[in-house]
Amino acid sequence: MQFLLTISYDGTDYAGWQRQDNAVAVQEKVEDALGSIIGRPVSLRAASRTDAGVHALGQRASFFAPDLRVPTDKLPQVLNGLLPVDISVVAAAEVPPNFNPRFDAKQKTYIYNVQNSPHANPLLSRYAAHVPQELDFSAMQNAVKHFVGAHDFAAFCATGSNAKTTVREIFACEVIGGDASDAWASSPSFGGRPSLFAPILGAGSSSRNFGIRVVGSGFLYNMVRIIAGTVLYVGMGKISAEDIAGIIASKDRARAGKTMPPQGLVLVEVVY
Amino acid sequence: MQFLLTISYDGTDYAGWQRQDNAVAVQEKVEDALGSIIGRPVSLRAASRTDAGVHALGQRASFFAPDLRVPTDKLPQVLNGLLPVDISVVAAAEVPPNFNPRFDAKQKTYIYNVQNSPHANPLLSRYAAHVPQELDFSAMQNAVKHFVGAHDFAAFCATGSNAKTTVREIFACEVIGGDASDAWASSPSFGGRPSLFAPILGAGSSSRNFGIRVVGSGFLYNMVRIIAGTVLYVGMGKISAEDIAGIIASKDRARAGKTMPPQGLVLVEVVY
Numbered sequence: 001m002q003f004l005l006t007i008s009y010d011g012t013d014y015a016g017w018q019r020q021d022n023a024v025a026v027q028e029k030v031e032d033a034l035g036s037i038i039g040r041p042v043s044l045r046a047a048s049r050t051d052a053g054v055h056a057l058g059q060r061a062s063f064f065a066p067d068l069r070v071p072t073d074k075l076p077q078v079l080n081g082l083l084p085v086d087i088s089v090v091a092a093a094e095v096p097p098n099f100n101p102r103f104d105a106k107q108k109t110y111i112y113n114v115q116n117s118p119h120a121n122p123l124l125s126r127y128a129a130h131v132p133q134e135l136d137f138s139a140m141q142n143a144v145k146h147f148v149g150a151h152d153f154a155a156f157c158a159t160g161s162n163a164k165t166t167v168r169e170i171f172a173c174e175v176i177g178g179d180a181s182d183a184w185a186s187s188p189s190f191g192g193r194p195s196l197f198a199p200i201l202g203a204g205s206s207s208r209n210f211g212i213r214v215v216g217s218g219f220l221y222n223m224v225r226i227i228a229g230t231v232l233y234v235g236m237g238k239i240s241a242e243d244i245a246g247i248i249a250s251k252d253r254a255r256a257g258k259t260m261p262p263q264g265l266v267l268v269e270v271v272y
Numbered sequence: 273m274q275f276l277l278t279i280s281y282d283g284t285d286y287a288g289w290q291r292q293d294n295a296v297a298v299q300e301k302v303e304d305a306l307g308s309i310i311g312r313p314v315s316l317r318a319a320s321r322t323d324a325g326v327h328a329l330g331q332r333a334s335f336f337a338p339d340l341r342v343p344t345d346k347l348p349q350v351l352n353g354l355l356p357v358d359i360s361v362v363a364a365a366e367v368p369p370n371f372n373p374r375f376d377a378k379q380k381t382y383i384y385n386v387q388n389s390p391h392a393n394p395l396l397s398r399y400a401a402h403v404p405q406e407l408d409f410s411a412m413q414n415a416v417k418h419f420v421g422a423h424d425f426a427a428f429c430a431t432g433s434n435a436k437t438t439v440r441e442i443f444a445c446e447v448i449g450g451d452a453s454d455a456w457a458s459s460p461s462f463g464g465r466p467s468l469f470a471p472i473l474g475a476g477s478s479s480r481n482f483g484i485r486v487v488g489s490g491f492l493y494n495m496v497r498i499i500a501g502t503v504l505y506v507g508m509g510k511i512s513a514e515d516i517a518g519i520i521a522s523k524d525r526a527r528a529g530k531t532m533p534p535q536g537l538v539l540v541e542v543v544y
C-alpha cells in the first residue's frame with residue numbers, strides 16, 4: 001500500500017528537502033520518524049525538492065508500507081510526536097500503488113514573500129526577502145500578467161538544469177498584499193489563508209509586505225525565485241513590465257532578474 | 273548626551289535581552305555594534321529585560337555618548353549594517369540626560385500569540401504557543417476584562433521575584449484575532465499593525481490563531497505569560513471567566529494558570 005503525506009516545514013535549519021550526506025534535510029527527519037513507526041527504513045518520494053532555507057505549507061511525499069499498523073488518520077499525530085517542532089505532517093491518505101507524487105502533480109502553488117520597508121523587520125527575516133527601496137506596485141501588477149500562459153521559460157531557469165523541456169504553463173501570477181486592504185492576509189486558497197504574514201510594522205507606516213503568488217503546471221529549477229527577482233526589477237524601475245515578453249522570448253537567463261534568496265519562498269500547495 | 277534606540281528582534285537564537293557570561297544576548301550584540309561605531313565599550317539600559325526566546329518589535333534601550341559622530345537619524349542604518357538579520361534598530365532619538373528607559377516608561381504593550389489548531393504549523397512554531405484543543409473564544413473574551421484596572425497581581429508573578437510592590441495597573445486586555453474578520457491582522461497600534469501573523473492554514477479551516485494583547489503601566493516577572501495561561505484555562509473550560517477576580521484576590525500563584533512558553537511573547541511597544 002502507498003501513503004501520501006502532506007507536510008509543512010520551516011526550512012530555516014535544513015539543507016532543503018532532499019536527504020544528503022553531510023547536512024540534515026527534511027526528508028531524513030520524516031523518514032526517520034516513519035522508520036521508527038514501521039520498524040524498518042522507509043524511503044519518501046516528494047512532489048518537489050525544495051532548496052535549503054525554502055519553506056513548505058503543503059509539500060507532499062509518499063511511501064510504501066504493506067505493514068503499517070497505525071490507522072491512516074492517526075498517522076499525522078503519531079509522526080508529529082516524533083518530529084521536531086519545525087516539521088509537521090498535516091494530513092495522510094492512502095493512494096494507488098501507481099501514484100507518483102512528483103509526476104502526477106497537476107498544479108503547484110508557490111508564494112515568494114517580500115518585506116518592503118527601510119529597515120528589515122527581524123521577525124520576518126527567516127520568511128521574506130528584504131527590499132529597502134520604494135517599489136512601483138502598479139508596474140509590478142502589470143508585470144506579473146505577462147508570465148501567465150504556456151511559455152518556454154529557459155530565461156527563468158538556473159543554468160546547469162537538465163530538464164527535458166523548458167516549456168511550462170503558468171495558470172496564475174499575482175502580487176498579493178502590499179496595500180491597506182491587506183489582501184495578503186485574506187486571500188483565499190489552501191484552507192482559506194495562504195499568506196504567511198499579515199503586513200506588520202517594522203519601520204512605521206512605510207512598511208509594505210507582499211507576496212508574489214505563482215500557480216503553474218510545474219516549475220524549472222529556481223524559476224519562482226527568478227520570476228520574483230524579475231518582478232522586483234520592474235518594481236525598482238530597472239526594466240518595464242512591457243519588457244517581460246521579450247525576456248521570455250529571448251530564452252536568455254542573463255536578461256531576467258536576479259535569483260531571489262531562498263527564505264522568501266514557500267511551497268504552498270500541490271494539486272493532483 | 274543620551275540616545276534612545278527602538279529595537280526589534282527575533283529572540284529565538286538569544287538568551288534574552290540581558291548580557292550574560294555563557295550565552296549570547298541581544299544586549300551584547302547591540303552594545304558591540306555601538307562600541308565599534310563609538311570606538312569604546314558602550315552600556316545599554318533597556319526598558320524591559322525580555323527572557324530567552326521572547327521577541328520584541330519595540331524594545332527601547334538608551335546609552336550615553338558625548339562623542340557620537342554619526343548623525344542620530346543615520347544611526348539605525350549604520351547599526352543595522354553591523355547587526356545580524358535577527359536584530360534591527362528601527363529608530364534613534366536624543367533624550368535628556370536624566371531620562372531612564374525603564375523607570376520613565378508610562379505604558380508597555382505585549383502580545384501573547386497562540387496558534388490553535390489540531391496540528392502545529394511549523395512556520396509559527398518560533399512565534400506562537402501551540403494549543404491543539406478547541407477553545408471557547410467567547411469565554412476568553414469575558415475572561416480578559418477581569419484583568420483591567422489596578423490590582424495586586426501577586427498571583428500572576430513568578431516566585432522568587434523581588435518586586436517592591438505587586439500592584440500593577442492594566443489599561444487594556446483583549447483577545448485579538450481568532451475569527452473570520454481577522455482582527456489580529458488589522459488591529460491598529462504601534463505603526464498600524466501590531467500582529468505578527470495573519471491566521472494561516474496548518475490543518476485546514478479548523479485553524480484559529482490569535483493573540484492576547486495586554487497594555488499596562490508595568491509588569492511583574494512572567495506576568496503576561498501567566499495571564500495568557502490563565503485565559504487559556506478559561507478557553508479550555510478548566511476554570512470560568514468569573515473565577516479570575518477571585519484568583520487575583522487570592523494572591524496565590526498556584527490558583528492562576530500555567531506560565532506559557534516564551535516564544536509566544538512579543539514586547540510590542542513602550543510609551544514614555
